[in-house]
Amino acid sequence: MAEKKLSKADSFYKVYDRNPSAIKDVTHYCPGCGHGVLTKLIAEAIDDFGIRERTILMSPVGCSVFGYYYFRTGNIQCAHGRAPAAATGIKRAYPESIVISYQGDGDLAAIGGNEIVQAANRGENITVFFVNNAIYGMTGGQLAPTTLIGQKTTTTPFGRNAENEGFPIRVAEMIATLEAPVYVERVMLGDAKNTNKARRAVRKGIQNQIDNKGFSLIEVLSVCPSGWKMTPVQSKQWMNDFMLKQFPLGVYRDRSEETAVRENRRHVFSVDGIREKLELPQQGEEAVKVEKPAAEFQNPRLKLAGFGGQGILMMGLMIAEAGMRAGYHVSWIPSYGPEMRGGTANCHVNLSERRIGSPVVSKPTVLVVMNQPSLDKFEREVAPGGLIIYDTALVPNPPTRTDVRLLALPATTIADELGNTRIANMVVLGAYIAYSRILPKEVVFSALPALIKRKNLLPLNEQAVEKGMAFVHSMRS
Ligand SMILES: Cc1ncc(C[n+]2csc(CCOP(=O)(O)OP(=O)(O)O)c2C)c(N)n1
Ligand code: SF4
Structure with missing residues (x-):
């Protein structure tokens, strides 16, 4: 039998030398956190597509802020919620690059709510990974737009109340109402079967961009044991029992097949055209x-x-x-x-x-x-x-x-x-x-x-x- 050697993706640093702290061999994610799994799936896909040299990861504000420590790709640190706007600029200036926006629910659905809607509506040829863990993890567990009704957070100690905090926003469904997006799917990380589905979705979202088909968003339900104040095992159970009801898994838009593979379209800015227009x-x-x-x-x-x-x-x-x-x-x-x-x-x-x-x-x-x-x-x-x-x-x-x-x-x-x-x-x-x-x-x-x-x-x-x-x-x- 052929020997199969499992190792870290090449697109992931083996040792995290960019981390200034002494800890160079483990990520900063809490035990059980979904971020680590998703970053692994993305890094493996980048390897397999052979696109590491032209991939640019847009890191958000949130627990995934340190993407730069881990991804051996281009990295841009974005202001809170602004990754889709920064990604738009990069992609338009360098259409041959593969631009991946990686965002949490506080980042994408709260402060960056407008950015993502506009980028999706423009059909930017980017891939967005949206980690929905129903809470602000990095800052210690405050209410996010995706927090469930009744869910206790540090800012809703009695549980989210729709009268006061509104309802959880279903991002995948909302983005799928727009005309331009090519592919929108919600997946989850938790068990092997679902992680495999997530793996396929990650690849499809990236493949669409390689083929210049347009905007893809993959919402990834992920546990946050620290923010939820649960053990990793309890978190998994809670996600199955509650989160899945509010955020059903599935494909909300898939026009990948019917959208033709396109040539790279560079948005050409003609200075001369502008001069003529301004009569200069x-x-x-x-x-x-x-x-x-x-x-x-x-x-x-x-x-x-x-x-x-x-x-x-x-x-x-x-x-x-x-x-x-x-x-x-x-x-x-x-x-x-x-x-x-x-x-x-x-x-x-x-x-x-x-x-x-x-x-x-x-x-x-x-x-x-x-x-x-x-x-x-x-x-x-x-x-x-x-x-x-x-x-x-x-x-x-x-x-x-x-x-x-x-x-x-x-x-x-x-x-x-x-x-x-x-x-x-x-x-x-x-x-x-x-x-x-x-x-x-x-x-x-x-x-x-x-x-x-x-x-x-x-x-x-x-x-x-x-x-x-x-x-x-x-x-x-
Ligand atoms: C402009 C600005 N406002 C607020 C903050 C504080 N802040 C840091 S991370 C974060 C939310 C992160 O939550 P989420 O996007 O869900 O990511 P997670 O940590 O759960 O992965 C906030 C509000 C900030 N850094 N910058
Ligand atoms: S706080 Fe939550 S989201 Fe952040 S690393 Fe820990 S488990 Fe993951």
């Missing part, structure tokens, strides 16, 4: 030639703030749009107050000769404030040597900083003289470009039509920009 110079074509401003105004990081309705966000967009036309890397992100109008609004804008790492402006080199609360809130953030532009009509208490430049601008008064208070944002824009010389007027004017839909308002906007510029020039003369 094509690659290789010269952007408008703009002279560099003085060193202190180069690569500005701007924060613009005021009330909602003052056109603060639009002013930021104008600067970004004009910046693009002048060949800068740009970013713009808005931050809204809770109200649509009348609330606070601010936006962050970067114009840079280099690629922009983060669009967030935490230490602005230019702060524009069009009301007092904005100055009070953001004045201290401005980088030393930076510039604060404030609307004197709306900011009665001027800035107190002595290590920054101040531009006191009666923007709203000038706008009123032009007959339209709401044009004050363009007065500020004009003053800023004149003061810093970051962008020529012509480039700003060329950007206006892209953002101002009512073309009859273009002359007024241009006039306002010019008025702002004239104010700065008059200051200097």
Whole structure:
């Protein structure tokens, strides 16, 4: 008889050197826990499919957080519940990779409930293993969305009560209501027969991804003796007696056969297409030639703030749009107050000769404030040597900083003289470009039509920009 040698999967580290603690030869899972079994089934499947080199495991927050210690594959540690979103990015950027999202019920069904629904609904070509142990194991046994009615947890010491905590969510059934998923099955770990079924489901979910068929989710019922405060044997019994009734095993969707094996589809991002759409110079074509401003105004990081309705966000967009036309890397992100109008609004804008790492402006080199609360809130953030532009009509208490430049601008008064208070944002824009010389007027004017839909308002906007510029020039003369 041929000798069969059983050994650990190659995709599983033999010794867990990545674990910084002294324990290098056993996993951190509690005795009897299902996580260990499932990770073994996955690692064996990865071996047998010969995909170790291109597999990327998305580890969640939860007891399986340390997938990185064990899987000899690519690993990404995801923020709580966000594995499906991170998996989407990886898979789309590297369609040839095999992306496995491994998540617990707290991770997938609570904090990540929306992420999984959206990824499944988009039909991302990923494989999701969803470990349902009806509790938060890692944090000591709190209620999970899958906790059974009556089940005692540390946060439901009298048992889950539907009136207070709602009903257990059946994830497999819910995902199977969506159009896109290819394969959804619920299996359990407990006895040899069911573990074998789980093994088949694991392989099918991965095979679907290898064949580019689309989204697969395998829900795996698994015991958590520590969280349930039971022995492993009692846990098995409890799963058979109670969990199975709430979470029936079975295939909830299987379109694996009828879905054709597909070619890898790389989502191609065409920069040129975007340039054309935005009417920007094509690659290789010269952007408008703009002279560099003085060193202190180069690569500005701007924060613009005021009330909602003052056109603060639009002013930021104008600067970004004009910046693009002048060949800068740009970013713009808005931050809204809770109200649509009348609330606070601010936006962050970067114009840079280099690629922009983060669009967030935490230490602005230019702060524009069009009301007092904005100055009070953001004045201290401005980088030393930076510039604060404030609307004197709306900011009665001027800035107190002595290590920054101040531009006191009666923007709203000038706008009123032009007959339209709401044009004050363009007065500020004009003053800023004149003061810093970051962008020529012509480039700003060329950007206006892209953002101002009512073309009859273009002359007024241009006039306002010019008025702002004239104010700065008059200051200097
Ligand atoms: C943003 C955030 N919120 C809460 C936590 C605390 N936390 C750690 S694990 C966990 C839940 C884990 O439960 P589950 O996903 O069911 O995995 P299990 O531990 O049972 O395998 C929570 C809430 C956290 N780490 N991060
Ligand atoms: S707490 Fe529960 S889920 Fe976590 S390792 Fe222990 S038995 Fe497994």
